[in-house]
Amino acid sequence: MISIVTCEVLAFCPTMDLTARQISTLERLHKSDFQIVAFPMYANYIGVRRGNCAALLAPVAQGSFKIHGQPAYLVGGNFSVRITQQGRDWFVWKKDKLEVTQARLDEFGAFSTELAELLLLQD
DSSP states (O other): OOOHHHHHHHHHOTTOOOOHHHHHHHHHHHHTTOEEEOOGGGTTSEEEEETTEEEEEEEETTTEEEEEEEEEEEETTEEOEEEEETTEEEEEETTEEEEOOHHHHHHHHHHHHHHHHHHHOOO
């Protein structure tokens, strides 16, 4: 039986040749409320998103994934960078910005930690 995650991945990444272990990892992420998404600017990676946070996953030869770059807080649906401007911290994408608040930091920290833990689990 083909799972919903497998169908999503095939739709987003038709040229990626994923192993059964990698698909199992994506299913585990999906069960933990991570969405499998596509970021058109990053077509060579699989996107995962939960709430306002996202990361790019790169398939690796051992049949697993590694996080490409760093997870990010999304601003307007796009990966942001964190900057300090006039003594305040911001998540910024182009001209859009959101102030870094404790709630946003908590969401980002929980996302990053749980994603890393789920990627380390073996099937």
